[in-house]
Amino acid sequence: MYISLIIYLCVFTQNSGDVNNYPNILLISVDTLRANHLSCYGYEYPTSPNIDKLAEKGIVFDNCIAEVPLTCPSFSSMFTSKFPRTIGVTRNGLGISEEDISITELFKDKGYFTFCVQSNWTLKAKLSGLKKGFDIYDDDFHVKRWGIFSPERIADEVTQKCIDIIKKLPEDKTFFGWVHYSDPHAPYHFRKKYNVHHEEKVRKNEKTYKTVKFYDSEIRFTDEQIGILLENIPENTTIVFVADHGESLYEHNYLGHGRKLYQNEVRIPLIIVSPEIKPGRTEIPVRGIDIGPTILAIANIQKSKGMLGMDVLNESIDKERVRVIETYGGAVPKIPILRSLMKKSGPIMQSVIVEDWKLIVKGNQKELYNINEDPKEINNMAKKYPEKVSKMQSIIEKWTKNTPINNKKDIKKLSNEDLEILRSMGYLE
Ligand SMILES: [Zn+2]
Incomplete structure (x- = not known):
């Protein structure tokens, strides 16, 4: 048995129900980011100096898996705390229904101001249904790039949008925000300035090497933008950092995600930073449906009936937990x-x-x-x-x-x- 990691509830239940007694919460997610390509998860190349700094200040979950290695189903699971099959969101293009309660709605009920800056086409409000409960759901990115509609919004624009929204909020307004970056999603664009593979020696498998080099440059670029974002948000904002799924980079003869369940596709980073949390690492078995109840607990909000996940900061989780x-x-x-x-x-x-x-x-x-x-x-x-x-x-x-x-x-x-x-x-x- 594991002892719960912190005692959030004890800290906050003594406060009144006034939302101003609770922290601002920012969920930062990165699409297609496998945990083991971040330096703070042991990667040998320096892809993530800013995320590493965040990790040093918070608690790093070493053993977190996505419910499914696919964008919309994975986020739908996090926000409703139900399995993809339970909500009928097993693939992209299928969204959550009105009857599925999302954590955002509970934040809204509590009095939080809620906003989202979106960057992945499959998460657009009309396809995902994830807009529910958000005061602002900014998914307007119809720009054509490289001659075609871009399925993603680039990280610098995402960062700027998020900073603009936060700057316009009245100071006394407590917020729950979700900002999503999609750059590591294919097609990978090589960002030379952010190349972390500087050695030029010829590799055994040139195709794989080039793919990894491109993918990592997208991670490093996103990391830079996350660094800029973190410098521009109110102090003491609680940060929850997560990915929706990983990516197979030709391992098991597969490039991409969604079709297999190997660790490269399902193991995701999870880092939580808050003044209430003692920094450290944990190997407790965590899964996608836990993300919602855990974020709710930070604001002392009870999960709704039917939410299946656990609050991994306060509840005891068996190391034998079945996932x-x-x-x-x-x-x-x-x-x-x-x-x-x-x-x-x-x-x-x-x-x-x-x-x-x-x-x-x-x-x-x-x-x-x-x-x-x-x-x-x-x-x-x-x-x-x-x-x-x-x-x-x-x-x-x-x-x-x-x-x-x-x-x-x-x-x-x-x-x-x-x-x-x-x-x-x-x-x-
Ligand atoms: Zn995704």
Whole structure:
């Protein structure tokens, strides 16, 4: 058993319900940012000096996984604290419904001013439904770049938008803000000024090396912008830093995210910085649905009925905690009726993690890894430990049976522009 990390509730419950007694909270998220490409998560190249500084001031969660390695489903899980299948948001292009309560609505009810600066097309209000509860949801980025509609807004513009909104707020207004950066998402643009791979020696695999070099330059650029943002926000703002999913950089013969469940795609950074928190690191098992209740607890807001995650700052979490995750693939079909039918189709891959052991199941294919000893998931031990495989598989089966897929009918309408963008991002079948 782990002892809870801090005693937020004790600090704040003695205050009145007045929102001014609670901190400003800024959720900073980065799309497609695998944890192990940040220096503060052990990466050998200096991609993240500003995020590292943040990490030194706060608590770093070493063992946090996304519910699903895909943008809109992952954020929908964080904001509703429910599994993607429970809310019927298993792919991009499917958004949350009116009946799914988002943490933003609870912040709004508490009296917080709420704003969001968005940068990823799949998170636009009309596609994601995540606008609920936000006073400002700035998702206006229709600029064409490189001759095509850009699926993302570039980090410098995101930073500036966020600073502008905060500067215009009255000083006595307590805020919950969400700022999302998307630069590390493909297509990766090489930012020479932010290149962290300076050695010129020829690598064995030039294609992989170039991809990693490009990807890392996008991370370093985003990090720079996060540094600028952090210098321009009110002191004592509580910061929650997270990613929606990682990225496979040709590992397991795959470039991208959404289709597999290896650690490169599902292990995400999570850092929380607040005057109330003693800096440090923890390996408690955390998952996407915990993000919402944890942020709520910082403002002493009770999670709503049906929210499934835990407040990882205050609740005790077993190190044996069972985490089942799954993916449905990345893309949505072009034809609306197929999008409706698709809801009934099951996951393409499922996985369960219990302590150091991880089982990945795809049809009859089973892979078992000790992710502590073999973090790259190379040595499949399924044949060596058949009993472990069968025990872990039965956990997945039980979870699947007890967690019905939501077959809600309200499918978001996709315009021709949406279809063009989703195609450019690789999210259209
Ligand atoms: Zn994403």
